[in-house]
Amino acid sequence: MKILAVCGMGFGSSLMLKMTADRVLKKLGVKADVEACDIGTAGGMQADLILTNAEFAKQLAGGQAPVAAILNMASEDEVEKALKENLDL
Template identity: 65%
Template structure:
């Protein structure tokens, strides 16, 4: 599974989100390739799942792949609750 952590520029908050997603995946004993991306290129990159903030989620959700909207990118419990639906 490939997961994209997306923010405006692709290296600030997306890196924090990537680390949170990786922490949650480890807790769930799941393996995935988690990469960061900027908003403008995220839709064109191959991925099974996009994780981003609420504003970008609305714009990236075109029905081609699941998009998870996260309110607090450092909240591992929120990420876990939303991610578990897709990774088990």
């Protein structure tokens, strides 16, 4: 399973979101590859789910992977909810 954590430049909020997703996946016992990247790169990558902020979620919607908008990148509860709603967990 591949999950993208997306922000504007690929090394700010996406890294925080990646770390949060990694913690949640570990807690759930799910093995997945979570990669932080910028929005330009994300559009051309294969993924099972894209996690990002609300603004980028609008831009990435309608692509090959479901997109979940995360308001608080450090919220494990919010990320867990998004993972469970968009993946078979």
